[in-house]
Amino acid sequence: VMKIGYKDIRCVESGGPEPGVGCAGRGVITSINFLEENGAYEDIDYVSYDVLGDVVCGGFAMPIREDKAQEIYIVMSGEMMAI
Structure with a gap:
């Protein structure tokens, strides 16, 4: 589901x-x-993902390994929702 706001x-x-x-x-x-296959990344400047950080499989390294990210910033807080 993609919404334009x-x-x-x-x-x-x-x-x-x-x-x-x-x-x-x-x-x-x-x-x-x-998203790539369906053109969601065309004509944009930045992409931001909000993903869980408590997974045990280490699978969130996959976008890095598959060269989908140029830079990665980790945002943490003591709150239940960091972003």
Whole structure:
């Protein structure tokens, strides 16, 4: 699901696997590939992802390994929602 909002900001919710089943990191790279294939990254300046940081499979390194990111910033806080 992609919605275009204020100042043409594109917002996407991709969901993930059922809790305890599958690898959330694999879901991230699958979502990125799907968005690429469907033109979601055309004519944009920045992309920001808000992903869980508490996965045990290490799958969130996949976008880095597959050269999908040029820079990565980690935002943390003591709050339940960092961003």
